[in-house]
Amino acid sequence: xxxxxxxxxxxxxxxxxxxxxxxxxxxxxxxxxxxxxxxxxxxxxxxxxxxxxxxxxxxxxxxxxxxxxxxxxxxxxxxxxxxxxxxxxxxxxxxxxxxxxxxxxxxxxxxxxxxxxxxxxxxxxxxxxxxxxxxxxxxxxxxxxxxxxxxxxxxx
Numbered sequence: 318x319x320x321x322x323x324x325x326x327x328x329x330x331x332x333x334x335x336x337x338x339x340x341x342x343x344x345x346x347x348x349x350x351x352x353x354x355x356x357x358x359x360x361x362x363x364x365x366x367x368x369x370x371x372x373x374x375x376x377x378x379x380x381x382x383x384x385x386x387x388x389x390x391x392x393x394x395x396x397x398x399x400x401x402x403x404x405x406x407x408x409x410x411x412x413x414x415x416x417x418x419x420x421x422x423x424x425x426x427x428x429x430x431x432x433x434x435x436x437x438x439x440x441x442x443x444x445x446x447x448x449x450x451x452x453x454x455x456x457x458x459x460x461x462x463x464x465x466x467x468x469x470x471x472x473x
Contacts (some may be wrong), residue, residue: 336364353435355381356405357414361391362398373443376406379469381413382427385462386443393463404467411469418464424450427464 355374356470360367370392372383381404396402396415404411418424432440432448440446444462446455 333467346357353439355383357383357391357392357396358403358405359395360399365399368392370397373431373435373439374406375427375434379431381406381411381467382418382430382464384428384444384464384466387462393465396465401470402467411467413467413469414467416464417466421452423466424464425455428455428465 353373354371357370357372359370372392373386374381374383376382397417400415402413402415404413410458418427428440428444428446431444432446435443436459437448
């Protein structure tokens, strides 16, 4: 069993600095981040106002995975309540539907993909995952750090 402590959500200046990729995306300077960071636009669960959040991700065709690095992330709770979202990867905008990933095999695959996309050091630092971990170890992490699957919505 893997042992780790779940991080607290950022506050103060750390919260501000963690949002820098979102600000750069909004002004068109996404190039340095687009290989490992997407911009999620979702509605806040209480007020319904739109918010943009930078997230680490892994992509497999029309499916995009993101894992919360905090147990009770606001973005995660927001997409559970309002699953119709828009994601931006570089200059590409996709309307998507968010699904909570509960299946252990899919969660392990998502974490492996995130490990590759974020690099080994980033995956270990933020998601507690290393390439040599087995599905059971990754699954135990996933019990505490949830995964969301974004699927591209068909155009109406």
